[in-house]
Amino acid sequence: MEVGLNHYLALAAILFSLGLFAVVTKKNAVTVLMGVELILNAANINFVAFARFIDTDLDGQIIAVFVIVTAAAAAAVALAIVLNLYERLKSINLDEADSLAG
């Protein structure tokens, strides 16, 4: 079967779900962050795939570049937050960061 748009979208969906699963289940904050990166990668695959198959200019690729930039910024800030969390709780397990609890 010829590989088309749907294949790429399905791959992105699977990657997205894996990232989501990591985000929802992992206790370790760094692993959660890795899940977020997977989700962003999935979104990027979508952008680039749409840019190739539907709207054949470079706009989608440019957006992908900006997503990567944003992801880098987010990773830097998030890791800083993780380190700060570790300072306070002596742990980076998210289930211990529950001061929002009712």
Place this chain on the structure above:
Amino acid sequence: MITNAILILLLPLAAFVVQISFGKRLPRKGDWLSTGAMFIALFMALSILVDAISTYESNKVLAAQTWEWFSFGSVHVTFGIVIDNLTAFMLFVVTLISALVHLYSIGYMHGDPRYSRYFAYLGLFSFSMLGLVLVDNFLGIYVFWELVGLSSYLLIGFWFEKDSASNAGKKAFITNRIGDVGMFAAIMILFSTFGTFDFDGVFAGVAAGGLSDGWLTAAGILLFFGAIGKSAQFPLHVWLPDAMEGPTPVSALIHAATMVAAGVYMVGRTFVLYSADALFFIAVIGTITAFMAATIAIVQKDIKRVLAYSTISQLGYMMVGLGTGGYTAGLMHLTTHAMFKALLFLGSGSVIHAVHSQEMDDMGGLRKKMPITFWTFLIATLALSGVPPLSGFFSKDAILASALEYGMRHSGQMWIFVIMLLSAGITAFYMFRLVYMTFFGEPADKKKYDHAHESPLTMTLPLMILAVFSIGTFSWGWFEHLISKPSLAAYGAVAAVAEHGGGHDDVAHTAHTIAMISSIVVALSGILLATTVYYWKKISAETWGSRLKPLYNLLWNKYYFDELYAATIISGTLWKSRFLAMFDLRVIDGVVNGVGRLTAGLSNVSGKVDLRVVDGLVNLVGRIVAYAGARLRTLQTGNVQSYLLMALFAVIILFVIQQF
């Protein structure tokens, strides 16, 4: 030119925004900023006016631009600016008087605790008034119409610590609203018929006969209702004298020169819309207003009230001018009147500033103390009385000629001219009464007289500038050439629509000659009578006043209009309220009390039940809630990940719902 016009419009708005936001923190509380903005606007308006005059073409549209404002369905509402000769004149008049009033207020309002707020309101008003004269459609004119009403309300009630001032503000606002309802209905009639708010679009529709005669007359009269309210015509004139509670420069700007003239401007702008019947209605209302207000002004003792009634009377003149087909005459009187009436108000403000009283009984002999105020005031008075060759003579004479011509062409309508002529005499009389009582004779109050002094230059300079404009800068010929009567034919009227009056035939010529001679005679006799009574004191005003006691009382109480409204509309409302209160007290309270007593008896019994059964139930419910709460609070884990999980679950549910 469009850029100029937009700048003229935006400068006062910018001044308003700056003043209201941080006017207090600016050096000198920002008065220089507002005043400077208005003067820049004035010079821009002047350049537009010079353009208009140098082009010298009748009713020339100098520039116009339209933007799409909003649209719903197939209806596109546009918002545009149109500058023709009329607009050029109005822009000049408004910016000139506004700039001079700004300058004057620096002296007059000096030391007021809300000094910067005052200038902010002036800016808001100037913006609204300029917008009113610039817009090219009914919706825009309605919006700015309400905005000038709002700023007028704010400025009348500027000293809201005084009950009389805040009440006057409310009265002005509510009275205007009554007229605006009519105006709104008229706009809706036009919009539902033609599907557009544009002047040109509506006029073209009328020219094509899109509206039957009856509806056209109704629309015209309803539109005029707005003018009745805003221009203080009979029977909604009652707010204007009370509006004198505002600061005097405000009275000059809003309640003499510009806003009250907005009604006249609006009628002029939409002139081709009015059917012959609607114009006759306008003329009749104008005549009644002019005569009534002039007679009331004879007996008033408050200097500003005399001027207020004079303003009402002169607005009546303008309406008569328009109503009898003297389009140019009415609008010219609007321009000239703006100059000399603003001058009169600013002059009276200067007097009030000096003696700290508005009662003419406290004044007298101020001629020597305040020479500049006196001479400029005298020029304006002569102009208002219609003495040639001052500006008021030309415009008033033109209105009288128009009324006379109307009477000559329509049998049985000569009374309009006769009453207007009589009112012209009365005008000369009461204005000279005012001058004699204020500036001549012996000082009535020695202490106040000694304290009085000429006002500072910021206040006298506007007086002198306006005095120059009150002298015959306007001569009939070129004004008529620039702003001549529009006709429906210009909008492509198919059938020959009956033109009302006008034309340069023998009738017009005769009317002009007669009107000119008679108006001079009447004005001079009015002045002579005033001089006899108040200067030579050959006739005693008191004797005649007591001899004609009932008439005097009638005038002193302003034809009992306020009392009439109090007795009918206001007391009607009060009576209804009182009836409802009574109903409340007797019937509803009775029922309530009965129920209460019954309840008290039952309560005794149920109290015991309460204690045992109900409390038990309530406690049970409480315990259930507490238990459920304890269980449910575990949902709020504080763990962001479980929140995310729930949100995702909701997404799936939404998808499922959307699928089926």
Place this chain on the structure above:
Amino acid sequence: MDFTNIAFYIFAALTVGSAGVMVFHRNVVYSAVGLLFAFFGVAGIYVLLAADFIAIVQILIYVGGILILLLFGVMLSQKLTKVDVRTESMQLVPAVVVVGGVLAVLLLTISSTPWKLAGSLEYEPTTKAIGRLMMTEYLIPFEIASVLLLAALIGAAYIARKN
């Protein structure tokens, strides 16, 4: 099946497999290595999609930058000498249900949507064109992105320092 199709399946398998390792392995360091290979796989996918520039950027920034950052995060916050570099999982059952549901929703939507396919499937170098666009049409987003990075830099330094 031609070469590109085979390549797609290889890269897809690499990506999904590595991502699976990343998600399901209990050791955080193993997870990081799995993520590394997943990033490589995605870069390959970009190449197949004629996005050569993005592919290079993916390797440079993700592999060279973000992943190193993540490893630093692991090492700074966990004592490698202790064997406790494990991650535990929680709410596994609801997560499987919900994430499975989301995946089903996505796949259903993808397969049921009639995409309007268009355009040629030529392979052309994109770097020059992207550079041109960045300096013309996307100049303002480009500048804003640089400001964002600066802000993130300062913010991260501020948050991470000890009081």
